[in-house]
Amino acid sequence: MSHGRLGKEKLGNSDMGKRGQSGFSLIELLLVCVVIGIVATIAIPYFRKAIHASENRGMRTTLKSVASTQLSFATTNSRYARLSEVNNLMGGSVGTQSGTDVIRGQFTVSMVPAAPTDAELRDGYTINATRNVPGEGLYVYELTEAGRVRQVLPACTGECD
16 A cells, blocks of 8 residues: 555656746746837837937048048149049048949938039039938938038037037
C-alpha cells in the first residue's frame, strides 16, 4: 500500500509542477501589445518631426558651406560659381547633380535662374533649397551672395535663422 501512496504523491507533485510554471496569459500578452501600439502611435509622429528638423538643419549648414565656397570662388574668378561648379569644388557634398539642380535627400537645390550667365554671376547669385513632402508642407531656404541663409517658406514668425 505504501507503494500506491508513493505513486499518488508523485502524480500530485507532477500536476503541481505544471500549474506552478510561470508564463504569460493571453490577456497579459494582449495588454502588452495594446500598450506598445499606443506608445508607437504617439512616438512615430515625433520621430518623423525630429528627422525632418534634422534634415532642415543639415540643409542650412550645407548652404552656409556653399556660401563660403562661393566667396572663395568669386575671389579667384571674378564671378560666383554655378551650382554644378560649387558641388564639384565641395566634392559632391551638396548632393547628387541632376541637370542644373542638385538633389540631397528630400531637398532639391537650384539656382535662380537655373543656368545663369557669367555676367549674371558677376553681380550675385540666388540658390534655393526646396523640400516638398506631401502632408508635411513646403520648405524653401534661400541663399544669396550676402551669405545669409533665409527661410522663405513656411513664413518665419519666430527665430528661424
